[in-house]
Amino acid sequence: MTSTGEEQGGTGRDGPWWWERRRGVALDVGLGVVSAVECGLEGIPFAREAHVPVAVGVLFGVLVGATLVLRRRWPIAVVLVAIAVSPAEMGFLLAVVGLYTLASFEVPRRITATLASMSLAATFVVMYLRTRGDVEADRTLVILLSVFVAVALTVPPVLLGLYVGARRRLMESLQERADSLERELSLLADRAEERAEWARTEERTRIAREMHDVVAHRVSLMVVHAAALQAVAVKDPVKAARNAALVGDMGRQALTELREMLGVLRAESPKPAAASVVPVPVPVPVGLAGGFEDGPSLGELEALVGQSRAAGMVVELDVRGGAGEAYPAEVEQAAYRVVQEALTNCHKHAPGARVVVRLAHREGEVAMQVENGPCDGEAAVPGLPSGGNGLVGMRERVLGLGGVFVSGPTDAGGFRVSAVLPSGRE
Incomplete structure (x- = not known):
């Protein structure tokens, strides 16, 4: 049985036996001592009326009063003892505190109502029998006086106990909700x-x-x-100059795109207003993660293919369907990057091979394919390093937009990269 709300205090248990707190022990022992003294004194007249030794009456009263120490453990038993000794006119504190404890604890309400009614009836009967011969008045006055005393000794402690018990349960419910909310916030x-x-x-x-x-x-x-420049520097100065200019253009374009990406990384996110105190879910970073407006598009494929042609690659561009049709920016950029990376792989792994770039605009999707023939063994191999992330990156791009990506060697000894992206339009 738990202790009442005003007697608990704190959250840990540090009391012995059935007590939750040490101060509960002190309170119950103090009440038990006072009750034992009261019942011991009331045992003197009881012993005289019962014609037993006074010491027996006092000892009986002390034992009865001391049962109040057990009120937290067995509140029903304490109230039953108080009802049982009520004919002996002892146990006033025992009855009042016992009824309060019974009503404030988690005891079924029918049991509380039954014992409270028994205590009320016992107090009324004892009071009636004691006053009908001592008060020179009519029976109605004796009955009213007995009812008043019985109600005064029974109803207030029961009502107070019910109030304290309801308040304690409310506080426990609020504490449980607070703990649950704290756990949810932590989660x-x-x-x-x-x-x-x-x-x-x-x-x-x-x-x-x-x-x-x-x-x-x-x-x-x-x-x-640069490799072509080295090869023709002496034989064909004009072509060497043209290749040198192309190398410069490529370098400037690479630096421009790198600066744009670094600018996105350095851009500060807008700070929330000072009055805003509600935490916002973690945002997905902008820029490379979601800002596709400034990225390449399918309309730049012709220039991309032209760069590879200028580098000496034989590239054929085949566009079918609604040429010039616009798609969402993320679809355009993903398609462009797939073709770009596939052409890069052709430069690295198939120098001198013939390459075909196919782009098809279909209903609800756009498909692209880059296929190279077998490598020309006599072509100069530039010896470009490979990090092994090109195909992985292409696959991640396409699958991230809900598309399909396939790559692998062809029967003719070349290599093929194919991708299909949904148009992303309603």
């Missing part, structure tokens, strides 16, 4: 941290993919042109 904080970590990882992956696409393609073309 939300953990999930927010997981989302933030996922967003950081996703952004790092996207940044790495963009850097790879820009640097790999531009630098690959620069290396190819």
